[in-house]
Amino acid sequence: xxxxxxxxPGADGSxxxxxxxxxxxxxxxxxxxxxxxxxxxxxxxxxxxxxVRFPLPGAATAVSVADPxxxxxxxxxxxxxxxxxxxxxxxxxxxxxxxIPAAEHTPWRxxxxxxxxxxxxxxxxxxxxxxxxxxxxxxxxxAAAQSPIALQQDLSALSLxxxxxxxxxxxxxxxxxxxxxxxxxxxxxxxxxxRLYQVELPxxxxxxxxxxxxxxxxxxxxxxxxxxxxxxxxxxxDHSDLIAAMAVAGQSPARIRDxxxxxxxxxxxTTGVAVSWTLYLLAQHPEVAERVTEExxxxxxxxxxxxxxxxxxxxxxxxxxxxxxxxxxxxxYGAREATEELRLGEYTVPAGTTIFYPIWAVHLNPEYWPxxxxxxxxxxxxxxxxxxxxxxxxxxxxxxxxxxxxALAMVEAELTLAVLLQRFRFELAADHPVVPIxxxxxxxxxxxxxNLTSRSSPAQS
Ligand code: HEM
Numbered sequence: 001x002x003x004x005x006x007x008x009p010g011a012d013g014s015x016x017x018x019x020x021x022x023x024x025x026x027x028x029x030x031x032x033x034x035x036x037x038x039x040x041x042x043x044x045x046x047x048x049x050x051x052v053r054f055p056l057p058g059a060a061t062a063v064s065v066a067d068p069x070x071x072x073x074x075x076x077x078x079x080x081x082x083x084x085x086x087x088x089x090x091x092x093x094x095x096x097x098x099x100i101p102a103a104e105h106t107p108w109r110x111x112x113x114x115x116x117x118x119x120x121x122x123x124x125x126x127x128x129x130x131x132x133x134x135x136x137x138x139x140x141x142x143a144a145a146q147s148p149i150a151l152q153q154d155l156s157a158l159s160l161x162x163x164x165x166x167x168x169x170x171x172x173x174x175x176x177x178x179x180x181x182x183x184x185x186x187x188x189x190x191x192x193x194x195r196l197y198q199v200e201l202p203x204x205x206x207x208x209x210x211x212x213x214x215x216x217x218x219x220x221x222x223x224x225x226x227x228x229x230x231x232x233x234x235x236x237x238d239h240s241d242l243i244a245a246m247a248v249a250g251q252s253p254a255r256i257r258d259x260x261x262x263x264x265x266x267x268x269x270t271t272g273v274a275v276s277w278t279l280y281l282l283a284q285h286p287e288v289a290e291r292v293t294e295e296x297x298x299x300x301x302x303x304x305x306x307x308x309x310x311x312x313x314x315x316x317x318x319x320x321x322x323x324x325x326x327x328x329x330x331x332x333y334g335a336r337e338a339t340e341e342l343r344l345g346e347y348t349v350p351a352g353t354t355i356f357y358p359i360w361a362v363h364l365n366p367e368y369w370p371x372x373x374x375x376x377x378x379x380x381x382x383x384x385x386x387x388x389x390x391x392x393x394x395x396x397x398x399x400x401x402x403x404x405x406x407a408l409a410m411v412e413a414e415l416t417l418a419v420l421l422q423r424f425r426f427e428l429a430a431d432h433p434v435v436p437i438x439x440x441x442x443x444x445x446x447x448x449x450x451n452l453t454s455r456s457s458p459a460q461s
Pocket of ligand 1: 116262271329334399400401402410
């Protein structure tokens with residue numbers, strides 16, 4: 001692909017002067033040729049600088065901003081461009097939660113945050129998270145002797161279990177029902193992603209569409225059952241129950257069904273890949289892995305898992321996770337629609353423009369991250385972090401549409417890493433190259449395959 005500057009910055013700083021690639025078309029061919037939007041954003045910014053104008057399918061022309069100081073001008077925008085997120089609309093009954101207007105979004109976000117961001121809800125679900133993480137470690141201990149483990153597959157399944165338990169609370173009453181909920185959700189998501197990325201799947205399109213519709217109807221019915229149970233019984237007032245909190249906040253049953261589905265969708269691959277990429281980096285940096293396990297040993301002693309209160313005493317683990325999400329941001333980009341004219345450094349961008357958040361390029365911006373490709377968790381020590389602009393690190397996005405699940409995701413990921421690193425050594429399996437691709441999240445094309453050895457005696461593994 002030939003990228004050429006067709007417009008150079010001019011004295012008037014107008015939109016037309018923002019540098020970017022030439023060419024007609026909607027930009028899809030260039031994105032495909034670069035190996036995906038995540039790679040394309042890196043190329044564009046390396047070539048044209050921190051503000052780039054480029055054709056983005058579904059948005060006509062977008063402006064991508066990779067400088068954290070310039071990003072501040074966009075940080076209060078509370079609208080996403082409809083077209084870019086319309087692929088999620090068929091999964092929603094009450095309007096697309098990604099793009100509902102700010103006036104509707106604000107109270108919904110407040111209700112969601114009152115549960116997701118609160119320590120009380122993390123503590124209330126922690127024990128169940130521990131059981132699920134330890135269950136995976138037990139299965140891995142049994143399987144690891146025979147063959148390598150596919151991290152993304154198993155860790156995404158684990159985070160889906162966790163979020164089901166979290167979002168449905170009393171709804172997932174039995175392990176059998178939890179299994180059914182998980183597999184219904186996977187049917188819906190697999191079909192959705194296959195359509196979005198034009199991936200070939202077995203079976204006819206009609207059969208798969210029918211199956212996905214049935215699965216969606218089943219998931220909605222499960223949420224309705226939980227809602228009915230809440231209406232029949234007293235409402236817990238402790239902000240640990242998502243569905244109860246949404247009902248108390250006056251959200252409609254359809255909006256609550258959509259919220260549960262959207263939460264599952266936003267939570268499970270993201271958290272699963274965050275843990276997978278962290279283990280991938282640790283396998284290549286055994287000295288860092290050793291330091292994490294020393295920290296774990298000093299805080300946990302012989303205990304196989306942390307308590308919720310222990311997490312704050314694991315600062316190095318947290319730094320490792322953050323550095324991993326810098327190098328492999330699970331959600332590699334976001335977008336906004338400018339609601340008024342914006343000044344981006346020397347340029348003026350009119351209202352209505354799609355603003356693109358190239359999260360990967362922001363995290364690799366050499367101006368704020370010396371030797372950006374190097375894995376160095378110490379970047380997140382308090383004194384180093386304080387030197388950087390606020391928006392130099394944005395794995396959970398920016399402003400009023402940023403991720404409501406950020407705090408919960410950190411709890412889940414730290415707990416999972418603590419359990420697994422305490423139990424196993426990880427070594428990359430040969431002949432399985434790891435290639436990042438964008439599949440809604442920053443995924444590894446052929447998963448991340450690891451050989452595991454137990455850190456405890458073979459009898460315990
Ligand atoms: C490591 C894990 C996760 C990462 C990296 C991540 C990242 C992101 C990103 C980049 C966005 C878009 C933000 C923007 O446009 O500025 C987002 C949105 C969102 N995330 Fe997460 N997420 C994670 C886990 C979770 C979890 C665990 C939940 C819920 C339990 C969740 C719920 C959401 C929701 C509801 C949105 C939509 C925000 C809105 O439109 O108001 N995410 N996430």
